[in-house]
Amino acid sequence: MKRYKIITYGCQMNVHESEKLEGMLSATGYFEAADIQSADLIIFNTCCIRGGAEDKTFSNIGALKKYKEKNPALKIAVCGCMPQKKDTLERLKTRFPYVDIIFGTHNLHTFQDLLIKSEVGGRVVEVWEKEGGIEEGKPYSRRGATGWVNIMYGCNNFCAYCIVPYVRGRERSRAAEDVIKEVTELAAAGTFTEICLLGQNVNSYAGTYAGEPVNFEGLLKLLCAVPGDFKISFMTSHPKDLSDGVIDLIADCEKLKKSIHLPVQSGSDRILSAMNRKYSAAYYTGLADKIREKVKGAVLTSDIIVGFPGETDEDYDMTLQLIKRVRFNNLYMFMFSAREGTPAFSLPGQIPLDIKRGRLIKLISLQRKIQKEIEADIKDKTI
Ligand code: 5AD
Numbered sequence: 001m002k003r004y005k006i007i008t009y010g011c012q013m014n015v016h017e018s019e020k021l022e023g024m025l026s027a028t029g030y031f032e033a034a035d036i037q038s039a040d041l042i043i044f045n046t047c048c049i050r051g052g053a054e055d056k057t058f059s060n061i062g063a064l065k066k067y068k069e070k071n072p073a074l075k076i077a078v079c080g081c082m083p084q085k086k087d088t089l090e091r092l093k094t095r096f097p098y099v100d101i102i103f104g105t106h107n108l109h110t111f112q113d114l115l116i117k118s119e120v121g122g123r124v125v126e127v128w129e130k131e132g133g134i135e136e137g138k139p140y141s142r143r144g145a146t147g148w149v150n151i152m153y154g155c156n157n158f159c160a161y162c163i164v165p166y167v168r169g170r171e172r173s174r175a176a177e178d179v180i181k182e183v184t185e186l187a188a189a190g191t192f193t194e195i196c197l198l199g200q201n202v203n204s205y206a207g208t209y210a211g212e213p214v215n216f217e218g219l220l221k222l223l224c225a226v227p228g229d230f231k232i233s234f235m236t237s238h239p240k241d242l243s244d245g246v247i248d249l250i251a252d253c254e255k256l257k258k259s260i261h262l263p264v265q266s267g268s269d270r271i272l273s274a275m276n277r278k279y280s281a282a283y284y285t286g287l288a289d290k291i292r293e294k295v296k297g298a299v300l301t302s303d304i305i306v307g308f309p310g311e312t313d314e315d316y317d318m319t320l321q322l323i324k325r326v327r328f329n330n331l332y333m334f335m336f337s338a339r340e341g342t343p344a345f346s347l348p349g350q351i352p353l354d355i356k357r358g359r360l361i362k363l364i365s366l367q368r369k370i371q372k373e374i375e376a377d378i379k380d381k382t383i
């Protein structure tokens with residue numbers, strides 16, 4: 001009986017893709033190991049969104065060498081976003097010769113074949129440069145109360161700091177029938193209190209239903225009709241694509257969770273434009289007001305990057321002002337990390353680390369204060 005352990009880094013997309021790897025592994029007769037020490041196969045499903053994530057992963061892959069020395073039969077696989085990028089693929093190939101299987105995001109569905117290949121022929125490195133079509137029918141091994149369902153893959157937005165469009169390819173949407181079938185099956189299982197629709201930018205979903213085009217609003221309407229006692233949520237939304245129709249639907253449809261993750265990234269128009277975000281701070285605050293007005297009890301969360309190249313104290317201050325104005329229920333805050341291959345990597349005005357760190361710390365404490373006030377306010381209202 002063979003046992004596997006998967007270590008997953010990064011976003012929900014990776015978490016869900018690890019569920020797919022688990023599904024393929026259990027179909028191949030593998031069981032989950034209690035820990036790394038007792039595994040016959042260790043898989044690192046990697047993330048490359050920030051340099052810190054990469055460094056940590058490289059160091060953890062380095063630490064596996066001693067396991068391989070103790071147990072030469074151990075198989076090690078590295079997949080996900082890091083192999084999909086040229087510089088990290090090269091480093092994986094040359095500096096970690098004891099890694100047996102290397103594959104990318106575009107050929108994750110071929111994992112069972114790669115496993116067989118490595119069993120008969122030794123090391124396998126297969127990374128598709130371009131995305132293929134959408135592979136339906138692979139099993140998922142799901143756990144927990146949230147059922148993750150992909151509705152689209154890839155991103156066309158090319159925000160100046162972001163590596164995702166380069167490692168995940170262009171947008172491809174699943175057919176609505178396939179999404180509905182999956183959601184119906186999860187609902188019928190009765191074990192999921194929430195079904196979360198996943199995509200890099202769900203609002204630009206462009207699928208088909210009965211041969212006709214269907215957008216995100218149309219898909220949500222179809223999914224709201226699926227019977228069962230569960231809530232529907234989704235992530236991530238790009239502010240430029242979140243339509244009034246979708247906001248109205250969140251307000252009106254009981255099945256839709258009243259929470260929206262809407263990354264703003266910065267409160268300065270100059271920085272938003274340099275980031276290629278295609279909206280202004282005023283547009284964003286207007287959108288947030290609209291959501292709060294229409295959706296009773298809306299929970300609004302966001303992402304912020306501090307220290308984007310050229311960000312002055314004034315730009316940073318505008319971000320703080322926006323945060324004070326919108327009062328997010330939760331915020332994911334990051335220091336800009338220059339990713340090779342993205343436009344922001346070579347922009348002038350890179351911000352020194354100590355300034356970025358100072359800006360992040362101040363932002364975190366502001367957000368903490370706001371969240372405490374929101375919580376106290378909720379308590380007051382319930383007493
Ligand atoms: N540096 C810092 N943060 C980044 N993000 C994406 N790329 C970078 C980068 N190069 C953040 C954005 C995005 C979130 C998932 O990660 O805020 O919304």
Ligand code: SF4
Pocket residue numbers: 155156157158159162163164165200201238
């Ligand atoms: Fe990256 Fe922008 Fe696409 Fe989000 S919308 S994945 S931040 S390029």
